[in-house]
Every structure is written in C-alpha cells, then in structure tokens.
Amino acid sequence: MQKNNILEIETTIEKPILRWAGGKRWLVKHLPELLPKQFNDYHEPFLGGASIFLHLKSLNLIQNHAYLSDFNSDLINVYKQLQENSPEVINLINTYKNERDFYYSLRAVNPQNDIEKAAIFIYLNRTSYNGIYRVNRDGLYNVPFGYRTGKNLLDCSSFPRISKLLSQNTTIQSNDFEIVKENLKANDLVFLDPPYTVAHENNGFIQYNQQIFSWEDQKRLAKLLKFISESNAYFILTNAAHACIAELFNGLGVLRIVQRPSTIGGKGAKRTQVNEYIFTNVKL
Numbered sequence: 001m002q003k004n005n006i007l008e009i010e011t012t013i014e015k016p017i018l019r020w021a022g023g024k025r026w027l028v029k030h031l032p033e034l035l036p037k038q039f040n041d042y043h044e045p046f047l048g049g050a051s052i053f054l055h056l057k058s059l060n061l062i063q064n065h066a067y068l069s070d071f072n073s074d075l076i077n078v079y080k081q082l083q084e085n086s087p088e089v090i091n092l093i094n095t096y097k098n099e100r101d102f103y104y105s106l107r108a109v110n111p112q113n114d115i116e117k118a119a120i121f122i123y124l125n126r127t128s129y130n131g132i133y134r135v136n137r138d139g140l141y142n143v144p145f146g147y148r149t150g151k152n153l154l155d156c157s158s159f160p161r162i163s164k165l166l167s168q169n170t171t172i173q174s175n176d177f178e179i180v181k182e183n184l185k186a187n188d189l190v191f192l193d194p195p196y197t198v199a200h201e202n203n204g205f206i207q208y209n210q211q212i213f214s215w216e217d218q219k220r221l222a223k224l225l226k227f228i229s230e231s232n233a234y235f236i237l238t239n240a241a242h243a244c245i246a247e248l249f250n251g252l253g254v255l256r257i258v259q260r261p262s263t264i265g266g267k268g269a270k271r272t273q274v275n276e277y278i279f280t281n282v283k284l
C-alpha cells in the first residue's frame, strides 16, 4: 500500500574515497555559516581528499562550473580516472587483496597506464600504514603495509556516484594554486585549504607532503586573496591558528576561529578540540 503521494528524494552526501592529511570533513558543519548566499563558479585549488567539493556538489550547492586542482599529479590522476574511466578502476581494485605480500608486490609495480596508476594509488592509500602520501627521492611510494582490518577497506560502491559528480561541469587539473587566477570571474567562490606548514605547540602539526608549503608560498597565497577580492569574487581560506598567520593575512578578510576535534598523545590518547583559522571576505 502506498503511504502517501509525496516523492522523497534521498540525497547521499558523498565522503572522500581517500585518507588524506588535513582532510576537512570536520568543517562541513560550519559551511552553512560560511558560504555566500549565491555564487557563480566554484574553485578548489588544494583539492586533497575533496571533502568540501563532494559535500557541496552532493547537495547541489555547486550549480555552475567547478575548477578542481592540486599540486600532486598522482592524486589528480585518481580524480581524472574516476571522472572518465571509473568502471575500469573499480574492476582493477576488485582484483586486489588486503594482504602483506600482495601489498608489497603491487607497491613495486610500474603502472602500465593512468587507470592502473589510479587503482594502485587508491589501494595503497587504503591499505598502507597510515594513508600518508610519502615518496622517496626517486618519487616511489614508500609507506609500509598497514595490517588494517575491516571488510570495506577496498569498497568501491560510491565510485559510480562520485564519477557522476565529477563529470558534471567539472575541470580537474594538476597545478599550483595560482591557476585560480586563470578562470576567476566576479561572484565566483574559491575555497582554499593549504597544507599547514607552521608547527606549533598546541597540536604540533606539520604536513609530511612531498611538496612542503613554504613561507614564500604563504605570502603568494596572501597575494592571491587580494587578487580574489579585487576581482569581486569570494574566498574562504583555512589556515593554522598561529600569530604569524594572523599577521600575514591581517586585513585580507574577516578572521574567524573554529574548533576542530583532535586526538593527542600515544597510549591513553585523549579527544580534545584545537583551534583553526578561517579568513573570508564573504559578508554575512
């Protein structure tokens, strides 16, 4: 029997498919108070695990073009392959096993094409020790096997849906964050989540990225914020809660302090909250 005539459309908010340092899933609950009421195109130049893009796109809050980019070309290849060849990526991952010997043999493989490269990247990210992206001097991934358990570790069921989101009006490329300047127009929104390269006493985070984000990069970022405001576009920037960051970005927008859940300590680790900075020129 039909309960009522109302057609309920369920929205699945897609979660990142990769473990990624500095992931911003914790920030999504703050987005309603941060977003402009309306914006034109969307730009995310430090894409990482893509948690913010996936959240906004799932909720149909990105209605125009999305420009997604990251410096890490292996990471960007994953999103491009999901965009164009997700069935082939899934088929390959389905042949992989979460076992020590298999892990080390696959880690040593020189991928034959970009599809295989993406499948191996996702596999290593999910089964390695801590999902960190670390390569040696020759550019080879060198993180050990994780001995992680859980039957859904290699689950790809969200890939077709994510592939659809990435295929709608979305440009994906590997580039430095200043690429934003090329396509920026008035009323666009730029979400910027750079690596937090400032270590500080409260939570001591340093990003172990292949490309370290230097103080010169932070200065280039400050200039980009100025460029965005002068283009009459919006920015939302996350950054480390540190006096030197407050000083560098002073006057470039409103500073808001948000709290992020964090776990500190090794044995007997404690859940706690740490501050992070958000600079924005979105007027509420």
Ligand SMILES: C[S@@+](CC[C@H](N)C(=O)[O-])C[C@H]1O[C@@H](n2cnc3c(N)ncnc32)[C@H](O)[C@@H]1O
Residues within 6 Å of the ligand: 016, 020, 021, 022, 023, 024, 025, 045, 046, 047, 048, 049, 050, 051, 052, 069, 070, 071, 072, 175, 176, 177, 178, 193, 194, 195, 196, 209, 211, 212, 213, 217
């Ligand atoms: C904190 S992570 C982004 C995390 C992402 N918001 C999420 O939720 O998973 C920062 C990203 O910046 C990228 N990156 C580092 N230097 C860059 C640069 N100069 N230009 C563009 N991306 C860069 C790194 O590869 C990394 O993926």
